[in-house]
């Protein structure tokens with residue numbers, strides 16, 4: 001599935017979801033990585049780094065390598081994070097032939113819609129983790145934390161573009177590992193021209209037990225670590241690669 005947000009309207013990403021809104025959570029990810037690692041963390045790989053919003057904060061603590069499949073999103077991130085390494089790649093298959101002190105996966109993991117996909121992504125995480133290194137995977141939701149909700153947001157940029165969006169999360173059908181999120185974007189150019197886009201994202205939803213067992217199959221013993229962002233509780237999974 002090609003989401004309009006990451007392809008046709010990717011240049012609007014920083015107006016829809018500004019980097020400044022990620023400061024609190026990025027600081028938490030830096031803290032979680034540092035607290036768990038059994039080696040000094042200098043180099044961090046992020047899989048599905050999107051427009052590089054977390055990276056724009058985390059790069060002050062780590063040297064970041066950013067892997068993202070959508071060229072438009074990489075382009076946005078390159079402008080924001082010129083000091084980071086940007087590479088194309090799908091988290092299910094990419095192999096960089098080297099390891100990192102930490103591997104981080106944020107909301108991009110929600111695009112793993114089957115257990116096979118999630119298994120492949122966690123294999124990729126394990127393949128890039130140095131001994132003593134830490135994997136931090138921070139999904140938007142697990143079965144246990146999921147809530148169908150409607151949200152809205154948007155901002156304005158320095159050249160006067162404005163965006164507003166409505167995000168409507170629908171619950172999964174019984175027995176399904178996916179749910180859909182509908183977005184309506186209103187995109188206003190500085191000259192007043194208005195564009196409307198409807199986007200449908202298919203996202204994966206797995207129980208905590210499934211997450212932990214898929215980590216196990218990837219050779220990583222993970223722990224469930226709750227995180228709180230702007231007063232909301234989320235699940236995260238942290239695993240350290242053994243040193244022997």
Ligand SMILES: C[S@@+](CC[C@H](N)C(=O)[O-])C[C@H]1O[C@@H](n2cnc3c(N)ncnc32)[C@H](O)[C@@H]1O
Pocket residue numbers: 006022047048049050051052053054055067068069070073089090091092106107108109111
């Ligand atoms: C919400 S954005 C990520 C934003 C990011 N957290 C940030 O800080 O800017 C989700 C990203 O996941 C990427 N994505 C979707 N499927 C992917 C896959 N199979 N492998 C890697 N990334 C993927 C999309 O292209 C998109 O850029």
